[in-house]
Amino acid sequence: MADLASRITNPDDSAPAAAPAQEAGSLEAAQTDSAGELAGGSGLQDVEYDVEVSLNEIQQNADHPLGSALTFDQLGLPESVLKGLTAMGFVKPSKVQEKALPLMLADPPQNMIAQSQSGTGKTAAFVTTVLARLDLTKPHQPQALILAPSRELARQIQGVVQIIGQFCQDLVVEAAIPGVIERGQPVKGSVVCATPGTVMDLIRRRQLDVSQLKVLVIDEADNMLGQQGLGEQCARVKGMLPKSVQILLFSATFPENVLKYAAKFAPTANQIKLKVQELTVKGISQMFMDCPSESDKYDILCKLYGLLTIGSSIIFVRTRESADQIQQRMTADGHKVTALHGALEGHERDALLDEFRSGRTKVLITTNVLARGIDVSTVSMVINYDVPMKGPGEREPDPETYLHRIGRTGRFGRVGVSITFIFDEKSFRALQTISEQYEIDLIRLVPDDWDLTETEVQRVIKSSRAQAGFNPSAK
Numbered sequence: 001m002a003d004l005a006s007r008i009t010n011p012d013d014s015a016p017a018a019a020p021a022q023e024a025g026s027l028e029a030a031q032t033d034s035a036g037e038l039a040g041g042s043g044l045q046d047v048e049y050d051v052e053v054s055l056n057e058i059q060q061n062a063d064h065p066l067g068s069a070l071t072f073d074q075l076g077l078p079e080s081v082l083k084g085l086t087a088m089g090f091v092k093p094s095k096v097q098e099k100a101l102p103l104m105l106a107d108p109p110q111n112m113i114a115q116s117q118s119g120t121g122k123t124a125a126f127v128t129t130v131l132a133r134l135d136l137t138k139p140h141q142p143q144a145l146i147l148a149p150s151r152e153l154a155r156q157i158q159g160v161v162q163i164i165g166q167f168c169q170d171l172v173v174e175a176a177i178p179g180v181i182e183r184g185q186p187v188k189g190s191v192v193c194a195t196p197g198t199v200m201d202l203i204r205r206r207q208l209d210v211s212q213l214k215v216l217v218i219d220e221a222d223n224m225l226g227q228q229g230l231g232e233q234c235a236r237v238k239g240m241l242p243k244s245v246q247i248l249l250f251s252a253t254f255p256e257n258v259l260k261y262a263a264k265f266a267p268t269a270n271q272i273k274l275k276v277q278e279l280t281v282k283g284i285s286q287m288f289m290d291c292p293s294e295s296d297k298y299d300i301l302c303k304l305y306g307l308l309t310i311g312s313s314i315i316f317v318r319t320r321e322s323a324d325q326i327q328q329r330m331t332a333d334g335h336k337v338t339a340l341h342g343a344l345e346g347h348e349r350d351a352l353l354d355e356f357r358s359g360r361t362k363v364l365i366t367t368n369v370l371a372r373g374i375d376v377s378t379v380s381m382v383i384n385y386d387v388p389m390k391g392p393g394e395r396e397p398d399p400e401t402y403l404h405r406i407g408r409t410g411r412f413g414r415v416g417v418s419i420t421f422i423f424d425e426k427s428f429r430a431l432q433t434i435s436e437q438y439e440i441d442l443i444r445l446v447p448d449d450w451d452l453t454e455t456e457v458q459r460v461i462k463s464s465r466a467q468a469g470f471n472p473s474a475k
């Protein structure tokens with residue numbers, strides 16, 4: 001473990017630990033997140049922060065992922081949608097919104113493959129397009145289908161459509177996820193937010209009439225199209241839709257092989273792509289904890305508990321079983337933590353995430369089920385208790401999942417910390433591969449210098465009140 005790669009630095013010589021003020025930014029503007037009222041909570045928590053920088057300032061910089069040269073007014077959106085964006089507290093479009101919206105709104109409709117860093121407003125980009133394309137005189141006729149890999153993400157997107165669409169008269173938005181639409185009941189929303197397996201069943205059973213569908217959005221498209229089961233489901237769903245449907249594919253990551261397939265899935269699509277060096281979010285300080293052995297990881301996690309609850313935190317583990325085990329052990333040791341994973345019933349999962357969004361619970365242990373898309377602005381820390389791995393026998397590092405997991409913090413200009421636990425040669429090498437791929441400078445933490453860990457983490461988390469301040473009434 002001595003010959004640490006050059007990408008890995010010690011805290012002492014790692015100046016950029018806290019996101020530079022102009023990169024980090026707090027939210028001077030009235031800004032909301034997907035944890036808005038319609039999605040189940042306000043998410044505000046009581047934290048004191050030392051520095052405030054304006055999001056407005058960041059957004060003036062047209063080169064920044066959150067910045068643009070244009071205003072929403074200049075993008076040709078319907079008045080009702082503009083009002084919805086204003087109600088969200090959005091002042092200016094982010095880069096992906098500025099670039100993708102005119103292409104997606106053009107007539108005749110064109111397909112789109114859009115890549116942009118985590119937390120930079122991809123959801124609002126496709127939701128705005130969907131809303132602009134609806135014929136609201138047919139509120140119960142499905143016209144847009146938005147697919148996501150998890151029920152949590154489908155529900156979250158449903159919430160965003162409802163908030164941005166709150167001034168669209170007669171807008172009906174339905175979630176087609178397991179356990180929501182009863183057998184025999186027709187799906188009656190003009191916008192349907194769904195997981196692909198459920199949608200496939202609903203179309204087959206003729207509960208979902210897709211004859212007038214105009215837009216198909218696939219969020220987290222690399223994951224949806226690149227995985228065997230999900231990919232087949234998406235292809236089948238597409239095969240059941242009118243040929244004229246506009247296809248919009250979004251993700252923060254598009255590995256080359258999946259991009260090739262995506263380009264076939266969405267023929268002649270316009271493409272917005274990032275270079276590999278642009279993929280990471282500057283506001284996230286990425287650290288790793290050099291644990292002496294696997295069995296030490298649990299104690300180290302417990303020691304971090306105080307830091308985890310400064311804001312809120314997500315702990316990613318490999319399996320459902322270990323999520324439950326760690327949750328039970330930590331609870332027995334007097335810590336307040338919850339665990340959410342795919343073995344739980346849908347309603348339990350919904351309740352757990354709603355509690356987390358509202359701030360009633362602050363530390364959530366989960367699996368990759370929540371790695372993508374989940375937007376809770378108060379998350380200031382992400383722990384990779386296990387380095388994400390993929391492939392047969394999970395032998396290869398999984399850089400995309402790493403990026404998505406850590407992207408649950410540092411949303412839209414906020415700052416955050418990620419700490420990845422390593423304990424042996426394999427986990428070290430895996431993290432090293434990931435850091436080299438994305439050219440990340442990782443900060444090394446060691447368990448026997450606890451003061452340093454605390455200083456380092458607090459320096460970042462308290463460097464901006466951004467992560468809590470999305471609501472003007474909270475100021």
Ligand SMILES: Nc1ncnc2c1ncn2[C@@H]1O[C@H](COP(=O)(O)OP(=O)(O)OP(=O)(O)O)[C@@H](O)[C@H]1O
Pocket residue numbers: 031032033034088089090091092093094097116117118119120121122123124251252372373374375377407408411412
């Ligand atoms: N133009 C804007 N101005 C201010 N805030 C915005 C703007 N666009 C989006 N946001 C906010 O930014 C946050 C992140 O947006 P969103 O969830 O769409 O990110 P994303 O790019 O889809 O991320 P991920 O890759 O993790 O899915 C949300 O809370 C959203 O409300």
